[in-house]
Amino acid sequence: MSESHETRTGVPYDVVVLGAGPAGANVADRARAAGLSVAVVERELVGGDCAYWACVPSKALLRPVIALADARRVDGARQAVTGRVDADGVFARRNRSVSDWDDTRQALFLKSIGADLFRGHGRLDGPRRVSVTRDDGARQILTARHAVAIATGSRPALPDIPGIAEACPWTSRQGTESSTVPTRLAIIGGGGVGIEMATLWQGLGSQVTLLARRRLIPRMEPFAGELVAQGLRESGADVRIGVQVTALRRPDPEGPVTLTLDNGxxxxADEVLCATGRAPATGDIGLDTVGLTPGSWLDVDTTCLVQGVDGDWLYALGDVNHRALLTHQGKYQARTAGDAIGARAAGRPLDDTPWGDHATTADQHAVPQVFFSDPEAAAVGLSAEQAERSGYRIKTVDLDFNAAQGANLYADGYQGHARLVVDLDREVLLGVTFVGPNVSELLHSATIAVAGEIPLKRLRHAIPPFPTVSEIWLFLLATYQHDQETP
Known part of the structure; x- marks a missing residue:
């Protein structure tokens, strides 16, 4: 069907989806596969932040920077590197990756599955009702026979710093859509967005200063942040840890920004980028009309059904439920929710016993995440600290990647580190962390091991091919076995 522009009232659908990002599109697809009619409401671009301001453009921008760094790590190739990354070429590549911010292709996908797209601001209007207000002010009501799925995502959370309004800081959006390289860029925040933006803009020619109150990427193992900080410093960035910004001044909107630090x-800087976390994009979607608090994260069960709302009709998937603010996790949740919506709509008993525990593992305990810094940092499951805090009896196995010949063939003097977190009582992996060039490609094997709770005695028979970076698995598992056998 084509996009809907009617101004009718009370248009009935089986399912209404708020938000057309990856999670919204996937739950729509799953509901349509179950034979349900679906309306999707989107106020910005179909495809969401991931496609236009986050995952896709950031990786398109980072890849040339990392490719050049990789070339410099290989003798024979480094001699061919005679200049810097060409910023204009990088921006052109980014523009192609986001289709010049044209969502036609994404909208055609919704059309291809038979979902109706309504462009405008969608808000809940009581149980099973959604009000859509278009840019021209026209308003219509959609009704949902079976389900409303909230997939409105999250937004950058700006810190409460005096002067932040006049400073007009960049957020992750400006960090990925700008086509101007600031001479000096200050980044506030040492999480995933902060380190990726520091890697990117330092590589494009900015003098980057990264300011973090505590260690970098604090939810990963401590060595991950340490190695990323080392890599940023080697690239020329100024990394300051244990520093807090207490005020910002920008008297001239076209002039520089002055940051006051807590050390006096x-x-x-010419621009300042705030990478200080995310907030739920639920402030103006009518949560109050169904008894929920506007602007809150939404609590859900294993099928993504929102708790505290009667009738088993309201679902929340992706960032809004705060389980894991990652595209791949949102898509996983969407598939789960879509199947649950289809079963409930058909009147089939919904027994999630066979898969409920697995869903909890995949959605909470075995969440894979990669930061495309230089070096890359990739982890799944629990860190050693998290595992101990949860009461597990653990052993950690640590190795530098130079133990694997394949790593040394990948890059001369390959620098990286790997850690396994082992549950000693069951002899399965609770967590895995890799830091080093291209380690993102190792993470899915780790995710399978953690999510599948594969016994280490069996995992030892999964033989990594020679000579690859993945040989690190062989040495990690052999080290664990040796340690267990040695009195």
């Missing part, structure tokens, strides 16, 4: 010092 000041820093001047």
């Amino acid at each position: 010092g000041e820093l001047e």
Whole structure:
């Protein structure tokens, strides 16, 4: 069907989806596969932040920077590197990756599955009702026979710093859509967005200063942040840890920004980028009309059914339920929710016993995440600290990647580190962390091991091919076995 522009009232559908990002599109697809009619409401671009301001453009921008760094790590190739990354070429590549911010292809996908797209601002209007207000002010009501799925995502959370309004800081959006390289860029925040933006803009020619209150990427193992900080410093970035910004000044909107630091010092930059977390994009979607708090994260069960709302009709998937603010997790949740919606709509008993525990593992305990910094940092499951805090009896196995010949063939003097977190009582992996060039490609094997709770005695028979970086598995498992056999 074509996009809907009617101004009718009370248009009935089986399912209404708020948000057409990856999670919204996937739950729509799953519901349509179950034979249900679906309306999808989107106020911005179909495809969401991931496609236009986050995952896709950031990786398109970062890849040339990392490719050049990789070339410099290989003798014979480094001699061919005679200049810097060409910023204009990188921006052109980014523009192609986001289709010049044209969502036609994404909208055609919704059409291809038979979902109706309504462009405008969607809000709940009581149980099973959604009000859609278009840009021209026209308003219509959609009704849902079976389900409303909230997939509105999250937004950048700006810190409460005096002067932040006049400073007009970049967020991750400006960090991925800008086509101008600032001479000096200050980044506030040492999480995933902060380190990726620091890697990117330092590589494009900015002098980057990264300011973090505590260690970098604090939810990963400590060595991950340490190695990423080392890599940023080697690239020329100024990384300051244990520093807090107490005020911002930008008297001239076209002039520089002055950052006041808690140690009494000041820093001047041409732009400042705030990478200080995310907030739920639920402030103006009518949560109050169904008894929920506007602007809150939404609590859900294993089928993504929102708790605290009667009738088993309201679902929340992706960032809004705060389980894991990652595209791949949102898509996983969407498939789960779509199957649950289809079963409930058909009146089939929904027994999630066979898969409920697995869903909890995949959605909470075996979540894979990669930061495309240089070096890359990739992890799944629990860190050693998290595992101990949860009461597990654990052993950690640590190795540098130079133990694997394949790593040394990948890059001369390959620098990286790997850790396994082992549950000693069951002899399965609770978590795995890799830091080093291209380690993102190792993470799915780790995710399978953690999510599948594969016994280590069996995992030892999964033989990595020679000579690859994945040989690190062989040495990690052999080290664990040796340690267990040695009195």
